[in-house]
Amino acid sequence: MLSMAVSNYAGKLHTFSKLLVSPYKIGFVQPHSYLSDDQTKEIKSILESGSQKNLISIYENKMARSIGSGYGLSFAAGRMAFYVFLRSMGIGPGDEVILPGFTCSVMPNAILKVGAKPVFSDIDVNTFGSSADSIRENITPRTKAVVAQHSFGIPCKIEEIADLCSEHGLLLIEDSAISFGSTLKGTKVGNWGDAAIFSTDHSKPMNTIIGGFLYTRDYSVYLKARSIYDQMPELDNPHQKKIYEQFLFERVHYVPDKYPRAVLIGYMHDIAKRSGISHADSQSAFLENDYTKPDVSTITNVPSYPYPARMPGFLAKIGLLELKRWKYEKVRRKKILRFYIEKMGQMGLGKYVPKVYSNSAFDIIPLRFAFDHPDAHLIKMEMSKYIDVSWTWFCQPVICCPKGPEDLGYVSGSCQVGEKACDSIVNWPCSIPEGWETKIEEIFVKIMTGFK
């Protein structure tokens, strides 16, 4: 026990000393450094005034229009959009919901919260998204809904999955938490199923610090979800203030030349809080209480925030600014992706580039450039000198679960393609802070040259 603690501290010290001498690091979040001081003041005044109703509906309309011709509702998180969809469709005890074993714990957690059973299906080796074949194998008479996940901006084989769902009379919900704006055969992700969820938490394609969105082309689905939505509470004021402070902090400190110090500040706050030196309120800006199996029979692990909850109005304002910038941002991301792919070809690494990237049916707005490589661990070690790789999705079949994927119903060995990908996946960021494109390209060439 003592030796574990010592090695833990030695590890932290090592990370500390490395961070102290790092001139820069590219984080996993694209900060709002593009916002002017006036825009930031306006966001603050929305938080303080509390008059948010109009902004929310404007955001919901604009966000829905950016996806398609359907209807949208905003939430404090993507998982809450999913939970509300499940509830509004009457999914509950005795029902099964199929989702990929390449996801975040909050997704099976939402299924368990409505009393249904999560059943994990495998991913497709080429898209890192849901596999139609594996979904088919997991359908039982109890299956009510299927989650089809689009990973890293790559549409999954959604056409086949949609056909399968209509053949079996199953509800289809697209998990677009990490894919926004990409199209397959000209149809955007989000428009293939009964509904789709999006996440706008700070690591996602669009960043509102925390946030989620439910989109549907079906007005009756919208109305059912709306009736739950109308009863939903807000996050309390102190929590909203925390989120605002996090937004301010990231805006200034998550730029690469300040990022190493920002991580150090985070570590120090954490240590001070744990050791009782700091009396800082322990509530996080983030929604971190949905990572384990919910106990639906008691209230012992009810989260410290309302669930489901509305998206705060000042975050809707940030969302509107992100949407305004999207046209420009998506071009930047595609350009970075093109660079990575071209260089892979020139360096003799073309065989590692998934074929989906050159398939003209797919228009990919990338969040990450993802591929499998036998030396993934070594590549990630090299990347970690310049890039925060702690958020390299998905290093285990269900991420963010302190008690392990089995706690949320995952059966070890059940999704073999996904489990293999967890070991061999490398993903390079495509959402790069402004002005750092050349640097990331230099790093990419420097590192990948060593892995031919």
Ligand SMILES: Cc1ncc(COP(=O)(O)O)c(C=O)c1O
């Ligand atoms: C694939 C996937 N789906 C859903 C979610 C849930 O999003 P949120 O954190 O906004 O609830 C995540 C979060 O990381 C995710 O990675």
